[in-house]
Structure formats: structure tokens, C-alpha cells
Amino acid sequence: MIVEISLAVAAAVLLAYVLVCALRLAIGPTVADRAVAVDTINTLIVAIMILVGAAFDLVVIMDVALVYALLSFVGTLYVARYLEEGLK
Amino acid sequence: MTILMYVFLAIGAVFNGLGAVALHRFPDVYTRLHGATKCTTFGSIFSVLAVVVYGAMRGGPVGMNMVIRAALALVFLLLTNPTGSHALARAAHRAGIKPFKAVVDRLEEVGK
Amino acid sequence: MLACFARSLYTFRAVRRVAEVAATFAIAFSVYLVLTAFSGGIGLWSLEELIGGAVVSFLVALASRRLLWERGGWRLLNPIRWFVFLVYLLGPFLLAMAKANLDVAYRVITGRINPGIVRFNPGLRTDAGRTMLANSITLTPGTLTVEVDDETGDFYVHWINVRNVDPKPEEVCGAFPNWAKVVAE
Structure with a gap:
């Protein structure tokens, strides 16, 4: 019981860090800064999903986390490409 | 085993927080990428390792499923995170963002 | 004929x-x-x-x-390479990653940086080897790969604490090129 609660608490702490990163997402002076913030948030979200899945006994959420990890990588690559060449 | 899990959770929380703070402490895109990539990768790996330990403790089909998925997520994070940050750094340099107070910039000299 | x-x-x-x-x-x-x-x-x-x-x-x-x-993907199917890769991951790589995080913590607290983008050539030829070295460099102390030249194999690395403007590969990333050669080339 206490183990599951500790996992949920860790997920909540990571969620607070997501808010800190969202601050950089809001104020970041250049587009690249915002892209870095989004990349960081994506990594944190994957970890949060895995922790929540373990805490609430839902293996399905872990599947979502796996797909999210790969799709967020593709998204980062597209943002990088847009930064390089503009919208084409 | 439980203590090992708590240690992993604590390491994950501390280093993820370090990554989030690094986003605000550093002056430009490249140094922010340094902090964000290294710390969140390390921290997330330890958070996920905690889940691996939890699944192994729990046992049974559900626990083993947790172990498998957490281990795969670990591999994906380790592969995709540095690659994504490399793509962002390259794109930022090509978009013309100069490194803050750089001592030397060999890539600028090549003119790519 | x-x-x-x-x-x-x-x-x-x-x-x-x-x-x-x-x-x-x-x-x-x-x-x-x-x-x-x-x-x-x-x-x-x-x-x-x-x-x-x-x-x-x-x-x-x-x-x-x-x-x-x-380009040379078949070589990666060799189990001996997998074993060496595992040893690399659990040994020098994990140690360097822990050191990298403490290094970032030090720089976050003191704010002491001396950045620059340097160039060096580790002499790797295959895509897999270059990818492995670039990712290792990004996750280890004070360095971030910015660009890899496809033809010459030059690495352009953002170094957070430049000690030498024209460094040798060993100064930036230690013995990692040798590990990459053993695993992927």
C-alpha cells in the first residue's frame, strides 16, 4: 500500500517539474528555447505515465507511454526540421 | 528491494528537478540543452528503474508485464533523447542562434 | 559467361x-x-x-x-558485440553519466561556464559507430554533439568548459571512440 502511494507521490513531484518547464515554454525568448522545453516536458511525461501506471495498477497506461515516447521523438525531429528550413 | 526502489525514486526526483531548474539557470539554447537532456534522461531512467523493481517485487503476470514495458521504455528513452537533442542543437545552429559568450565556434568558421 | x-x-x-x-x-x-x-x-x-x-x-x-x-548493418547482429555493448553501458557509460549529472549540478549552482563549439575527428567510418559515439558524447560530462560531417567524419561538439581550442578526441570524450570502434565497426 505504502509502496503504491510513494510511486504516486513521485509522479506528483515530476508533475510539479513539468509546471517549472512550462514556465520556460511560456517565457522562452526564441523558438528553439521553447522546443527544448517541450522536449524536456515530453521526457518527464513518459516517466510520469510509467509511474502512474505502476501506482494505480494500469498496464494500459504503460503502453500509452511507450507509444508517446516514440511519437514525441518524431515530433521533436519535425520541430527541428522546421527550425532549420522554415515551413515548406 | 523496497529500499532500493525508494532510493531509485529519490534519485529520479532529484535529477529530474535539476534538469527543470537548469532550463532556467543557463543563458542560451545550447547550455539549456546540456542540462535538460543529461538530467532528465538520467532522472527518468532511475524513475523507470524504480518501476522495474516494483514490478519484480509484485510478481505474477501483471508485475512481469510492468517489468517488460518499463524496460522497453528505458531503452527508448536512452535511444531517442540524445538524438532529439542533437537534432535540436543542429537546427538551432542552422537557424543562426549564436552560442552565448562562446570562446570558439568552429562550426561557424566552416560556414555551414 | x-x-x-x-x-x-x-x-x-x-x-x-x-x-x-x-x-x-x-x-x-x-x-x-x-x-x-x-x-x-x-x-x-x-x-x-x-x-x-x-x-x-x-x-x-x-x-x-x-x-x-x-551501410554495414549486418555487423551489428554479432552477439559478441552485444556483450561488449552491455559491458560498456553498465561500466564506463553509466559512470560518465553520473559524473555528467553532478557536473551539471555544479554549474547550475555556481553558474560558471566557458562555452564554445570545437571540432575533432575520432576516425569512425560507419553510421552505427558515429551514432553511438554522438549519443554517448551528448550524455557525458559537459559536451553536446551539434553536427557530424557525413563525408569526413568530423564531430562538432558544444563544450561547456573549453580547456583547449583544438582538442584531441581523448580530451573531449576519453576512450569512447575505441569502445564505439569495437562495438560497431
């Missing part, structure tokens, strides 16, 4: 294509099996998962075999 040569070249290509599809199929299907373990009675899997996984993996293999085996 020429026709015979052409025919043997053709059969060589066909065999190679079948081998590529088979290897990709094996990798994709094993990942699918790992993800759907504990679903039923045949071994650990149910019949539906086995059939569906085989069909999906075959389609994936047909679509993506070109991407995987183009």
Missing part, C-alpha cells in the same frame, strides 16, 4: 533481399512477442496475438528493410 555472371548477381541480390526481410521480420516479431507476453495458452501467447503479430511484422519488414541494412 557474361549471362552466367549476370544471373549469379541476380540470384545474389534476391538471396540478399530475402535475408534482409527475414532479419527485419525476426526483430519486429520478437519485439511484438515481448510486448504481448502473458496473453494466452500457447507458450505465453494466444493464437490471435501470434497470427496478428506475424502479419504486422511481415508488413513492417517489407516496408523498412531498406533502411536497416544499407
Whole structure:
């Protein structure tokens, strides 16, 4: 019981860090800064999903986390490409 | 085993927080990428390792499923995170963002 | 003579294509099996998962075999390389990563940086080796790969604490190029 609660608490702490990163997402002076913030948030979200899945006994959420990890990588690559060449 | 899990959770929380703070402490895109990539990768790996330990403790089909998925997520994070940050750094340099107070910039000299 | 040569070249290509599809199929299907373990009675899997996984993996293999085996991908199927890679991951790489995080903590607290982008050439030739070295560099103390030159193999690295404007590979990333050579070349 206490183990599951500790996992949920860790997920909540990571969620607070997501808010800190969202601050950089809001104020970041250049587009690249915002892209870095989004990349960081994506990594944190994957970890949060895995922790929540373990805490609430839902293996399905872990599947979502796996797909999210790969799709967020593709998204980062597209943002990088847009930064390089503009919208084409 | 439980203590090992708590240690992993604590390491994950501390280093993820370090990554989030690094986003605000550093002056430009490249140094922010340094902090964000290294710390969140390390921290997330330890958070996920905690889940691996939890699944192994729990046992049974559900626990083993947790172990498998957490281990795969670990591999994906380790592969995709540095690659994504490399793509962002390259794109930022090509978009013309100069490194803050750089001592030397060999890539600028090549003119790519 | 020429026709015979052409025919043997053709059969060589066909065999190679079948081998590529088979290897990709094996990798994709094993990942699918790992993800759907504990679903039923045949071994650990149910019949539906086995059939569906085989069909999906075959389609994936047909679509993506070109991407995987183009430049020296076959070398990575050697189990000795996997073992060396595992030793590398658990030994020097993990240590360097822990050091990198403490280094970032130090710089976050003191705010002491001296950045710059330096160039060096570790002398790697294959894509897999370069990828491995670039990712290792990004995750280890004070360095971030910005660009890799495809033809010459030059690495452009953002170094957070420049000690030498024209560094040797050992100064930036220690023994990592040698590990990358052993694992991937």
C-alpha cells in the first residue's frame, strides 16, 4: 500500500517539474528555447505515465507511454526540421 | 528491494528537478540543452528503474508485464533523447542562434 | 559467361533481399512477442496475438528493410558485440553519466561556464559507430554533439568548459571512440 502511494507521490513531484518547464515554454525568448522545453516536458511525461501506471495498477497506461515516447521523438525531429528550413 | 526502489525514486526526483531548474539557470539554447537532456534522461531512467523493481517485487503476470514495458521504455528513452537533442542543437545552429559568450565556434568558421 | 555472371548477381541480390526481410521480420516479431507476453495458452501467447503479430511484422519488414541494412548493418547482429555493448553501458557509460549529472549540478549552482563549439575527428567510418559515439558524447560530462560531417567524419561538439581550442578526441570524450570502434565497426 505504502509502496503504491510513494510511486504516486513521485509522479506528483515530476508533475510539479513539468509546471517549472512550462514556465520556460511560456517565457522562452526564441523558438528553439521553447522546443527544448517541450522536449524536456515530453521526457518527464513518459516517466510520469510509467509511474502512474505502476501506482494505480494500469498496464494500459504503460503502453500509452511507450507509444508517446516514440511519437514525441518524431515530433521533436519535425520541430527541428522546421527550425532549420522554415515551413515548406 | 523496497529500499532500493525508494532510493531509485529519490534519485529520479532529484535529477529530474535539476534538469527543470537548469532550463532556467543557463543563458542560451545550447547550455539549456546540456542540462535538460543529461538530467532528465538520467532522472527518468532511475524513475523507470524504480518501476522495474516494483514490478519484480509484485510478481505474477501483471508485475512481469510492468517489468517488460518499463524496460522497453528505458531503452527508448536512452535511444531517442540524445538524438532529439542533437537534432535540436543542429537546427538551432542552422537557424543562426549564436552560442552565448562562446570562446570558439568552429562550426561557424566552416560556414555551414 | 557474361549471362552466367549476370544471373549469379541476380540470384545474389534476391538471396540478399530475402535475408534482409527475414532479419527485419525476426526483430519486429520478437519485439511484438515481448510486448504481448502473458496473453494466452500457447507458450505465453494466444493464437490471435501470434497470427496478428506475424502479419504486422511481415508488413513492417517489407516496408523498412531498406533502411536497416544499407551501410554495414549486418555487423551489428554479432552477439559478441552485444556483450561488449552491455559491458560498456553498465561500466564506463553509466559512470560518465553520473559524473555528467553532478557536473551539471555544479554549474547550475555556481553558474560558471566557458562555452564554445570545437571540432575533432575520432576516425569512425560507419553510421552505427558515429551514432553511438554522438549519443554517448551528448550524455557525458559537459559536451553536446551539434553536427557530424557525413563525408569526413568530423564531430562538432558544444563544450561547456573549453580547456583547449583544438582538442584531441581523448580530451573531449576519453576512450569512447575505441569502445564505439569495437562495438560497431
